[in-house]
Amino acid sequence: MPLDTPFAPLVARILxxxxxxxxxxxKIDHFLNHRIDPHLMGAMGAELARRIAPFQPDLLLTAEAxxxxxxxxxxxxxxxxxxxxxxxxxxxxxxxxxxLVPSPTKGGTTRLVIAQRYLPAGARVAMIDDFLANGRTALxxxxxxxxxxxxxxxxxFLVEKCFQGGRHSLxxxxxxxxxxAQIERLEAGRVxxxxxx
Amino acid sequence: MPLDTPFAPLVARILxxxxxxxxxxxKIDHFLNHRIDPHLMGAMGAELARRIAPFQPDLLLTAEAxxxxxxxxxxxxxxxxxxxxxxxxxxxxxxxxxxLVPSPTKGGTTRLVIAQRYLPAGARVAMIDDFLANGRTALxxxxxxxxxxxxxxxxxFLVEKCFQGGRHSLxxxxxxxxxxAQIERLEAGRVxxxxxx
Numbered sequence: 001m002p003l004d005t006p007f008a009p010l011v012a013r014i015l016x017x018x019x020x021x022x023x024x025x026x027k028i029d030h031f032l033n034h035r036i037d038p039h040l041m042g043a044m045g046a047e048l049a050r051r052i053a054p055f056q057p058d059l060l061l062t063a064e065a066x067x068x069x070x071x072x073x074x075x076x077x078x079x080x081x082x083x084x085x086x087x088x089x090x091x092x093x094x095x096x097x098x099x100l101v102p103s104p105t106k107g108g109t110t111r112l113v114i115a116q117r118y119l120p121a122g123a124r125v126a127m128i129d130d131f132l133a134n135g136r137t138a139l140x141x142x143x144x145x146x147x148x149x150x151x152x153x154x155x156x157f158l159v160e161k162c163f164q165g166g167r168h169s170l171x172x173x174x175x176x177x178x179x180x181a182q183i184e185r186l187e188a189g190r191v192x193x194x195x196x197x
Numbered sequence: 198m199p200l201d202t203p204f205a206p207l208v209a210r211i212l213x214x215x216x217x218x219x220x221x222x223x224k225i226d227h228f229l230n231h232r233i234d235p236h237l238m239g240a241m242g243a244e245l246a247r248r249i250a251p252f253q254p255d256l257l258l259t260a261e262a263x264x265x266x267x268x269x270x271x272x273x274x275x276x277x278x279x280x281x282x283x284x285x286x287x288x289x290x291x292x293x294x295x296x297l298v299p300s301p302t303k304g305g306t307t308r309l310v311i312a313q314r315y316l317p318a319g320a321r322v323a324m325i326d327d328f329l330a331n332g333r334t335a336l337x338x339x340x341x342x343x344x345x346x347x348x349x350x351x352x353x354f355l356v357e358k359c360f361q362g363g364r365h366s367l368x369x370x371x372x373x374x375x376x377x378a379q380i381e382r383l384e385a386g387r388v389x390x391x392x393x394x
Contacts, residue, residue, distance in 0.1 A: 079236065
């Protein structure tokens with residue numbers, strides 16, 4: 001099965017319930033990342049766990065805060081340990097890896113920090129996050145994994161906003177990407193999904 | 198079973214693996230909230246789900262970021278929807294509830310924000326978090342629940358640091374508290390657990 005096969009339960013919820021704010025912003029936070037529907041999140045975790053398994057990861061990696069729920073759902077299904085990058089974290093034990101990520105919605109930058117001992121050299125890492133949008137968080141995590149001399153073997157996302165181009169930062173590094181739903185574009189107040197090929 | 202019966206798998210990990218930094222700070226972030234052990238987190242979620250069930254909650258509530266993993270573990274076990282308060286969240290849809298929480302480790306204050314529509318009046322809310330320490334986050338969430346005219350029927354925590362007194366802010370509101378491990382005190386570089394009564 002192709003890595004971007006639409007996951008029907010998620011696509012149906014997006015089409016039925018998303019609020020399109022403008023041509024870049026779509027709100028689905030009532031089931032994805034402010035209020036979470038446990039049945040859908042559990043099903044998505046199981047599906048992502050199934051899709052990343054062939055890449056034989058031994059560690060999951062995400063970033064605070066909205067990545068934690070989908071990544072934990074994958075962790076509980078796969079039995080893989082989960083490391084999440086912290087934001088604003090003076091109490092992360094040094095030495096640490098860190099990257100500054102521009103934060104368009106919040107203004108300024110956010111610092112992502114991971115204690116080095118939790119990202120061992122040689123680890124086979126699967127990145128998990130809720131959205132792949134402009135790809136800046138994904139790029140920061142990919143750079144950290146490279147600095148740790150670990151291998152980023154696959155990246156899995158619930159929703160890709162294709163029109164923001166974030167996939168490029170992963171595909172140019174030859175990192176396989178799997179997504180459960182791809183939003184082709186937002187137009188005239190509605191969501192246009194990318195169909196299965 | 199009393200609500201504070203020690204959960205043996207967690208107590209054992211704390212005693213075997215915690216790093217005591219000083220008489221207030223204990224590090225167990227390698228399995229709890231930076232790197233997560235999925236087997237232990239799943240087991241703790243199941244245990245908390247079992248303990249809160251008699252209070253018949255219909256909604257789980259926690260706060261970014263370290264509350265998300267334990268709360269989702271409970272949500273996946275119980276099938277209850279989960280709402281988490283966001284920090285620094287200009288994109289939460291108004292009207293919203295919010296409280297400022299002092300942040301001792303980070304300095305300054307953190308603003309917790311919840312969209313009002315995700316916390317309906319009359320909801321039976323179970324609060325879940327990783328730590329009950331000074332109780333400031335718990336108090337902020339309790340105040341928000343009261344403002345929403347919802348009912349906080351129980352609060353569940355993985356670890357209570359008894360010497361920081363946070364339970365007081367819940368017990369004075371007659372909110373039942375359940376904990377999986379209680380740290381009585383930190384002394385001479387070691388953790389002293391509260392025993393079962």
